[in-house]
Amino acid sequence: RLTVSSSPPRFRVVTDDPPRPRRPRGPGPAVLLVGLYALLFIGTLFVLRSRAVRSSAGARAGDASQAKAPASPPLTRAALLEAAGLSPAARAEYFHRLSSDCCPCGCDLNVRDCLVSDETCVKSPAIAAALLRELE
Known part of the structure; x- marks a missing residue:
């Protein structure tokens, strides 16, 4: 049976060598996936916006070509x-x-x-x- 006094001591080995410089890390996979998702989201918004602008421009051109009777002013x-x-x-x-x-x-x-x-x-x-x- 081991007791506190009989367990091996836990010492840290210290050397006179200077510590190695840390290598800079790049972004992890989660950061890359979030960035990819953001790019896809922005691209989708851009595509939907361009479709909406095109469809509303076509609707305005069609409305201008049709002669409509002037609407009566709204009642108070x-x-x-x-x-x-x-x-x-x-x-x-x-x-x-x-x-x-x-x-x-x-x-x-x-x-x-x-x-x-x-x-x-x-x-x-x-x-x-x-x-x-x-x-x-």
Whole structure:
């Protein structure tokens, strides 16, 4: 049985020679793989971007060649709340639906109240304009 005193001593051998200079190491395989992945990712982004630019340029050229009727200017919130130009029956239906439909913007108001009180909502004017066009 070995005891602490009977175990061989662990000494470090020290010489008078100067230490060898360390050889500089290159990047390891993990670093090289990450670099390769980054290059592939950037290349893919470049290819997708160039395809998107080409397809949108072609779409713009096609749009310019087609003659479209000028779109009517967007209605203001006040014009949507007036509902001018509707018959009395259509106007009553319009206001009933504005008051009964909930606004999908998350404000927990109906479309009419959202039109009146929430100036930042972009969904209530779109819903009211679509309803107005439907009832004209």
